Amino acid sequence: MSVELLETIKQQIGVLNKQQQAELSQFLQEQMKQDAARATAPCLPPGDLEAVEIRRRQHAEWMKSHREEYGGMYVALDGDRLLGTGKNYPEAAAAARQAAVSNAYVDFVLPPDYEGYMGG
């Protein structure tokens, strides 16, 4: 952006009322946060990105297709491989540690008839 354009924008901001300036300030802060988030996102080579995405899809597919069998339990997964189960997060995480998998996916399997709840 040229210095002239920046100065023009600054002058235009001066014309805005206080509420509009506050809205603009909020917008810029949100933009900066988004940029910071993008900057801190894991930057992996294309091959690794693909591997991460494949693993994520394997986890998602496994969780979706094993609700009958493992619903209500926590599971530890390495891709589409089940490492262990537990009745809570620490138990399943311990199963992953026992299998010596450091980046295992540990989560709760939703039972087939699961209904969540969101408070008021």
Place this chain on the structure above:
Amino acid sequence: MNYQMNFSRLVSYDAGLPGITVDVVISLISNSITLKAKLDTGSTNCTFERQYGERLGLDIESGERIRIGTPTGSFIAYRHSVTMNVLDYALDVGVCFAEDASISRNVLGRLGLLDRVNIGLVDYEGKLYLSKYGEE
């Protein structure tokens, strides 16, 4: 009798806002979205607006379909696995995105967050004390 818990982290939040509102970054590969969500011990799941899932590039309806009850009815949401950065933790978890684009609530519930961290709350100071379960 007195009870003691130890925490490894302290996160401040704005006690002036309605609800305990914290920044959340959800990401998928190299695509990230920052949003504000309310910590909600009364919610079973971490549930976000549909637009955030779409902005991540997710096909919302391809996730696990679940019904989420509320005090006034219920709505459909779809669970997807993402990386969620919240309260200084990076968690690979299943989070839900509302099917209905008009639902504008973003909450951090039990599954995916509260089931794996210990939390101490001092609301009048806007302080959350945290430890991941098992963390020294």
